[in-house]
Amino acid sequence: MLDWFVDLIWAGVSSVPAVFVEEGTPTFTLMRTMIAIVLMVFVVYLIAMRPFRSVIRRAVKAMLALLQRRA
Numbered sequence: 001m002l003d004w005f006v007d008l009i010w011a012g013v014s015s016v017p018a019v020f021v022e023e024g025t026p027t028f029t030l031m032r033t034m035i036a037i038v039l040m041v042f043v044v045y046l047i048a049m050r051p052f053r054s055v056i057r058r059a060v061k062a063m064l065a066l067l068q069r070r071a
Helices: 002-020 026-070
Strands: none
Touching: 002 026
């Protein structure tokens, strides 16, 4: 199951640089690695910010209300 999930993520990460660079070049490998790292950082960020979701939601609502009053 984990192997299937990793293969699915790896296929998604590999499809983005394939649009810009030919497969098999060192640049392709570098771009694929950078995209995978950005994806991992994003997932860790989402997990870390989960306890603060209500605070973030309240701040966004306050900012939207402020912007609507000025408009």
